[in-house]
Amino acid sequence: MTDFRQIKTTTSQRNSVEEVYAFIIADLQFAGENLPASYGATDVGRATKGAAKGFLAKVYMYQKTGPGFGFDF
Structure with a gap:
């Protein structure tokens, strides 16, 4: 032990x-x-280009930075 x-x-x-x-x-x-961009039917649930870009957008929104955030909320 x-x-x-x-x-x-x-x-x-x-x-x-x-x-x-x-x-x-x-x-x-x-x-x-x-x-x-996508996978075949046998690989459902795997990360895709769109998923990565979606998470990146969430990170930018959370930080209020990135493309298009030249203003204050």
Whole structure:
């Protein structure tokens, strides 16, 4: 049995909010450029180009940034 009192804990540096969003945006942009528009009937539920672009739009709206957000809400 493991004695959890003996285990040393480690902490790691957290990334900033800006760094996390930059990573998410870059990943979704890459997915939007490289995923197929659709799959065959045997691959229902897989991520598509439209899904990636939809999530990217949600990220931009949440941040109130991106294309078309040159105004305040």
